[in-house]
Amino acid sequence: MNKKILFTLPLLITLVLFGYFFWALTKPGRDPKILPSVLIDKPAPDFNLVALENLGVPGFSRADLTSNGKVSVVNIFASWCVPCLAEHPDMVKLGERDDINLYGINYRDKPEDALKWLNRNGNPYHRVGRDPKSRTGIEWGVYGVPETFIVDATGTIRYKHVGPLNPGDLENKILPIIDNLQTQN
Incomplete structure (x- = not known):
C-alpha cells in the first residue's frame, strides 16, 4: 500500500501542476504580448x-x-x-x-x-x-x-x-x- 501511494502521489502532483500551467497558458483572453510593467504611469527611468x-x-x-x-x-x-x-x-x-x-x-x-x-x-x-x-x-x-x-x-x-x-x-x-x-x- 505504501509503495502504491509513493508512486501515485508524485504522479498526481505532476499532473495537477501540468494541468494548471496548461490552463494558464491557454486561458481565453490571454495575450502573450501583454506583460505587466511596474513602470506604466511612472516617470521613465533616468538614463x-x-x-x-x-x-x-x-x-x-x-x-x-x-x-x-x-x-x-x-x-x-x-x-x-x-x-x-x-x-x-x-x-x-x-x-x-x-x-x-x-x-x-x-x-x-x-x-x-x-x-x-x-x-x-x-x-x-x-x-x-x-x-x-x-x-x-x-x-x-x-x-x-x-x-x-x-x-x-x-x-x-x-x-x-x-x-x-x-x-x-x-x-x-x-x-x-x-x-x-x-x-x-
Missing part, C-alpha cells in the same frame, strides 16, 4: 545613452523625452534580433511622422553590427543610443527584444509592447494611444 558612431543621429537621454512637448516612442532593438527585422517596416512608418519622437535603444549589440543593420535596412530613428551592457534595458524592465514603449510629453511611460509590432498592432494599439496622448497635451 544617458551615447550615440551609435557614424550613424549621423545623436544618442539620447531621459531629458530628450520631455524636450519638445511631443509623445515619444522608444524602441528596443538589436541587429541579431530576427523579430526586430520583421517589425522594422512599422518602425520606418512611425519614423516618417513629424508629430512624435522615435528613439531607438540598441540593446546588447556590437556597434559595427548595429551600424551595418541600420544602414542596410534604413534608420527610422530620430536618435539612437547604445546600451551594450543592458544597464538601461534593466532600468526599463526589458525582457528581450524587440520591445516598444510609448512615453508622453511629460516623460511618463504610458504603454509597453513586448515582441515585434505588426501592422495590426500599429493601427489598433500604438497609433490610437499616440493620438489619445496628443489630444491630452
Whole structure:
C-alpha cells in the first residue's frame, strides 16, 4: 500500500501542476504580448545613452523625452534580433511622422553590427543610443527584444509592447494611444 501511494502521489502532483500551467497558458483572453510593467504611469527611468558612431543621429537621454512637448516612442532593438527585422517596416512608418519622437535603444549589440543593420535596412530613428551592457534595458524592465514603449510629453511611460509590432498592432494599439496622448497635451 505504501509503495502504491509513493508512486501515485508524485504522479498526481505532476499532473495537477501540468494541468494548471496548461490552463494558464491557454486561458481565453490571454495575450502573450501583454506583460505587466511596474513602470506604466511612472516617470521613465533616468538614463544617458551615447550615440551609435557614424550613424549621423545623436544618442539620447531621459531629458530628450520631455524636450519638445511631443509623445515619444522608444524602441528596443538589436541587429541579431530576427523579430526586430520583421517589425522594422512599422518602425520606418512611425519614423516618417513629424508629430512624435522615435528613439531607438540598441540593446546588447556590437556597434559595427548595429551600424551595418541600420544602414542596410534604413534608420527610422530620430536618435539612437547604445546600451551594450543592458544597464538601461534593466532600468526599463526589458525582457528581450524587440520591445516598444510609448512615453508622453511629460516623460511618463504610458504603454509597453513586448515582441515585434505588426501592422495590426500599429493601427489598433500604438497609433490610437499616440493620438489619445496628443489630444491630452
